[in-house]
Amino acid sequence: MLIRALKWLLALILALVLVIAIGGMLLSPKFQVTRTQQVQAPPDKVYALVVAPRAWQQWSVWNRRDPAMTIAYSGPESGVGAAWDWQSASQGNGGMRLTAAEPPQRVAYEIRFEGFSSVSTGELRFKPVGSGTEVTWTMDGDMGGNPLYRWFALFSDQMIGKDFADGLANLKALAEKP
Numbered sequence: 001m002l003i004r005a006l007k008w009l010l011a012l013i014l015a016l017v018l019v020i021a022i023g024g025m026l027l028s029p030k031f032q033v034t035r036t037q038q039v040q041a042p043p044d045k046v047y048a049l050v051v052a053p054r055a056w057q058q059w060s061v062w063n064r065r066d067p068a069m070t071i072a073y074s075g076p077e078s079g080v081g082a083a084w085d086w087q088s089a090s091q092g093n094g095g096m097r098l099t100a101a102e103p104p105q106r107v108a109y110e111i112r113f114e115g116f117s118s119v120s121t122g123e124l125r126f127k128p129v130g131s132g133t134e135v136t137w138t139m140d141g142d143m144g145g146n147p148l149y150r151w152f153a154l155f156s157d158q159m160i161g162k163d164f165a166d167g168l169a170n171l172k173a174l175a176e177k178p
Contacts, residue, residue: 024147031156037168041175047104052078059170
């Protein structure tokens, strides 16, 4: 009886592993996350809070979640080439580098996370709308060939989207201060 139960349990575990592995290989490794926020401030004011890496500490949700996060800045203070690396027990380790800065329309970046071989790209766009700005934050990534990571790609919008929405809300509050 015990051997039969163990065989059944082993077969169930093997089936689950196969579903995760084969199912993961059938999933796309690519993902995209996009969120938009209306800000009652001119594009140049919002842009200034994004083009300078040190300003991200004022509105990024990841910095707020881990006040003990260590950050090392490199390159110029702002614009193309400005970069920072972080280490965090709760948010993970990684780095980000600005790859484009088109005042006051767009800031693009590359972001990498420790443990992942691929680099994701992102951008924040600033569109004048009346007396304010529509800010759109987009990130594109590729989880590569690992079938388990591809499951993360499937759910990336739900996992990262809330952080983008919260970060944009913080950016809005900061930019709208007199």
